[in-house]
Amino acid sequence: MHLDARQEDNDSLIEGDICIIGAGAAGISMALEWVDTAYKVILLEGGGFDYDDKVQELYRGVTTGQNYYPLKSTCLHYFGGTTGHWGGLCSMFDPIAFQKRAWIDQSGWPFNEQELLEYYKRAHSVLALGEFEFEVDYWLKQNPSLFSMPLDQNVFWSKIWRYGVPTSMKFGTVFRDRITNAGNVHLYTYxxxxxxxxSENVSSISEVTVKNHSGKTQKVKAKYFVLACSAIQNARLLLASNKQSSRGLGNHNDFVGRYFMENIEIKAAELWLKEPNRLQLYMNNPPNFRAELAITPAKQAEYKILNGMLSFVPLEKARKIPPFIKTWTSDDPREDRKRQGKIYEDADGTRISRFFESDAHESFEVTLRLEQAPNPLSRVTLSNEKDELGVPRAHLHWQFTDLERRSLRKIYEMLGEQVGIKGIGRIKLQDNLQDENDNSMPSSTSGGWHHMGTTRMNNDPKKGVVNSNCQVHGIHNLYVAGSSCYPNGGAVNPTFTLIALSLRLSDHLKRKLKEEARFI
Ligand SMILES: Cc1cc2nc3c(=O)[nH]c(=O)nc-3n(C[C@H](O)[C@H](O)[C@H](O)COP(=O)(O)OP(=O)(O)OC[C@H]3O[C@@H](n4cnc5c(N)ncnc54)[C@H](O)[C@@H]3O)c2cc1C
Structure with missing residues (x-):
C-alpha cells in the first residue's frame, strides 16, 4: 500500500510492528521479506518515486581530506535509492575479509563467510543473477575458449563477478508493484x-519524527526500527538524534560516523603483452560473468598488505575514459550519470563498454580496486549548516592510512614480477609509483560510490556501534541495515553483501517477533 506523507494529517500517529527507514537496496530487500506476513510493516522513504531536486538537496554536505564526489550526487534520495544509478556488479567477500589480520588494525568481522553463504544465495535470487556460481573452473568448463591469465596461482587467482542483464536492477522500478500491492507493507513516500x-534511559526507541517540504510532520511508533538510509545518512541520523543522548544514539564510545571506508579505484599501470590477446575472461561474457585478478590470502599475509583486485581495459579505450573523480563532479547526480554514459560512447554515438571486447590488443590499462583500511580518522560528522528540514548536514572527511599507498605499489609490483617471470609481457607503472619515497596517491584515485563502516559491527560495545545481529548496542529495538555495519570493506563492491546481511537481519527480527508472541 502506498501513502504520500504530504497528504496525511499533520501531527498524526502511524503505528506498525516494524518500521524500516529508507527504501533503497537494503530497505526494499528487507521489506520484500515481510510481504503477506501477519506483520504490519511501515516503510518510510524520504523521496517520492522519481528524482526530486528539493529532496536530493537534503543530501548536500561538506567533504574534506582525500578528494571526493559532491555528497549531493553520490547517492540517490528517492524510492529505490542509489540502485537507480548503480552498475550492478556483484561478487562475494573473500573469506579473508572476515578474518582478523594482524597487519590491519581493527580488522575482522564477528563471524566468518560461512555465516553469510545462505544469505548470499538468497540475495543472488533477489537480484535475479541466474545460477549461483562463483567458481572460475565452472565458467571455464562452460566456455572452453576462455582461460585465466597464466600467472602463479600462489600469487594471483581469477575471481568471478556477476552483473544484471540486460541492465543492472533498479530496485525502485523492479519492486515498486510488489511493495505497493502488499496490504501489510505501508510505504510512505516523502x-x-x-x-x-x-525512552528516558535511552534503552529503546519510542518514536521517530517524519517531515517533508509541505511543512507537515508525523510520528511513527513500532516494536522494532531498522535504519536503512545508506552509510553516510545512517551515521548522520544517529548523530543528529541527540536530544536525549548528547553525542547521538549508539555513540557512547564515539564510533558513530568513524571508520568510513570506500573501495578505492586507481588507474596507475599499463600491461603490455608480447602477443596481442583479448583477455576475454576479464571482459563481460554471456550470460553475465567476468573475472578480476585477485591476490591470494597467503601473499596478502606475506607482504602485510590490503586486499585488491585488478581489471583490464584495452588501452586505446581506456585513454578515452577519465577517472571517475574527474567526471563525477556536479551536484546533480543525473548530469554526472549522463556524462559518464557519454564517455562510454564512441565518436559515432555507438555505446561501448569498457568490459566488452571483440579484438585482441597488446596493451591494457590496469585498474586496481583497493580495500581501504579501517581508520577512525576517516569519518562522517555533522556540519554546522542545517538542511531545509532542520537536520545538520553531513561532513565527510575521507582519509587513508599508510597501508593503502604501500599496498597499491606492492600489488602493481607483484603483477609486474609475475608478468615478467611468465614471459607474458611487462607492466609500466605510473612515474610517482616508481618512487618509493613518494607517498602521494595517484591523481586518478577515486571511490566506487561504495560507502561503508560508519556504524561498524563488533560484539564488544566498546569497539563498535552494532552487534553481530546489527542491533545498536544498548538500544534493544534499533537495528541498522546496510554497509555502514561493515567492520572491513574488502576489495569487493558492497551491495550484494549488504543485501545478504539485510536478509539475515530480517530472519533475526522474524524470530524475535515469534518468540515474543509465544510469551503473550
Ligand atoms: C554510480 C554508482 C555505481 C555503483 N555501482 C555499484 C556496483 O556496481 N556494485 C555495487 O555493489 N554497488 C554499486 N554502487 C553502490 C550501491 O548503489 C549502494 O551500495 C547501495 O545502493 C546502497 O544501498 P542502501 O540501501 O544502503 O542505500 P541506498 O540505496 O542509497 O538507499 C537509501 C534509501 O534511504 C532513503 N533515505 C535516506 N535518508 C532518509 C531519511 N532520513 N528518511 C527516510 N528515507 C531516507 C533514500 O532516499 C534511499 O531511498 C554504485 C553506486 C553508484 C552511485
Whole structure:
C-alpha cells in the first residue's frame, strides 16, 4: 500500500510492528521479506518515486581530506535509492575479509563467510543473477575458449563477478508493484525521518519524527526500527538524534560516523603483452560473468598488505575514459550519470563498454580496486549548516592510512614480477609509483560510490556501534541495515553483501517477533 506523507494529517500517529527507514537496496530487500506476513510493516522513504531536486538537496554536505564526489550526487534520495544509478556488479567477500589480520588494525568481522553463504544465495535470487556460481573452473568448463591469465596461482587467482542483464536492477522500478500491492507493507513516500526519540534511559526507541517540504510532520511508533538510509545518512541520523543522548544514539564510545571506508579505484599501470590477446575472461561474457585478478590470502599475509583486485581495459579505450573523480563532479547526480554514459560512447554515438571486447590488443590499462583500511580518522560528522528540514548536514572527511599507498605499489609490483617471470609481457607503472619515497596517491584515485563502516559491527560495545545481529548496542529495538555495519570493506563492491546481511537481519527480527508472541 502506498501513502504520500504530504497528504496525511499533520501531527498524526502511524503505528506498525516494524518500521524500516529508507527504501533503497537494503530497505526494499528487507521489506520484500515481510510481504503477506501477519506483520504490519511501515516503510518510510524520504523521496517520492522519481528524482526530486528539493529532496536530493537534503543530501548536500561538506567533504574534506582525500578528494571526493559532491555528497549531493553520490547517492540517490528517492524510492529505490542509489540502485537507480548503480552498475550492478556483484561478487562475494573473500573469506579473508572476515578474518582478523594482524597487519590491519581493527580488522575482522564477528563471524566468518560461512555465516553469510545462505544469505548470499538468497540475495543472488533477489537480484535475479541466474545460477549461483562463483567458481572460475565452472565458467571455464562452460566456455572452453576462455582461460585465466597464466600467472602463479600462489600469487594471483581469477575471481568471478556477476552483473544484471540486460541492465543492472533498479530496485525502485523492479519492486515498486510488489511493495505497493502488499496490504501489510505501508510505504510512505516523502517521509523523511528527521529525529529518533528514545525512552528516558535511552534503552529503546519510542518514536521517530517524519517531515517533508509541505511543512507537515508525523510520528511513527513500532516494536522494532531498522535504519536503512545508506552509510553516510545512517551515521548522520544517529548523530543528529541527540536530544536525549548528547553525542547521538549508539555513540557512547564515539564510533558513530568513524571508520568510513570506500573501495578505492586507481588507474596507475599499463600491461603490455608480447602477443596481442583479448583477455576475454576479464571482459563481460554471456550470460553475465567476468573475472578480476585477485591476490591470494597467503601473499596478502606475506607482504602485510590490503586486499585488491585488478581489471583490464584495452588501452586505446581506456585513454578515452577519465577517472571517475574527474567526471563525477556536479551536484546533480543525473548530469554526472549522463556524462559518464557519454564517455562510454564512441565518436559515432555507438555505446561501448569498457568490459566488452571483440579484438585482441597488446596493451591494457590496469585498474586496481583497493580495500581501504579501517581508520577512525576517516569519518562522517555533522556540519554546522542545517538542511531545509532542520537536520545538520553531513561532513565527510575521507582519509587513508599508510597501508593503502604501500599496498597499491606492492600489488602493481607483484603483477609486474609475475608478468615478467611468465614471459607474458611487462607492466609500466605510473612515474610517482616508481618512487618509493613518494607517498602521494595517484591523481586518478577515486571511490566506487561504495560507502561503508560508519556504524561498524563488533560484539564488544566498546569497539563498535552494532552487534553481530546489527542491533545498536544498548538500544534493544534499533537495528541498522546496510554497509555502514561493515567492520572491513574488502576489495569487493558492497551491495550484494549488504543485501545478504539485510536478509539475515530480517530472519533475526522474524524470530524475535515469534518468540515474543509465544510469551503473550
Ligand atoms: C554510480 C554508482 C555505481 C555503483 N555501482 C555499484 C556496483 O556496481 N556494485 C555495487 O555493489 N554497488 C554499486 N554502487 C553502490 C550501491 O548503489 C549502494 O551500495 C547501495 O545502493 C546502497 O544501498 P542502501 O540501501 O544502503 O542505500 P541506498 O540505496 O542509497 O538507499 C537509501 C534509501 O534511504 C532513503 N533515505 C535516506 N535518508 C532518509 C531519511 N532520513 N528518511 C527516510 N528515507 C531516507 C533514500 O532516499 C534511499 O531511498 C554504485 C553506486 C553508484 C552511485
Amino acid at each position: 517521509a523523511n525521518v528527521v529525529d529518533i526519540r528514545t
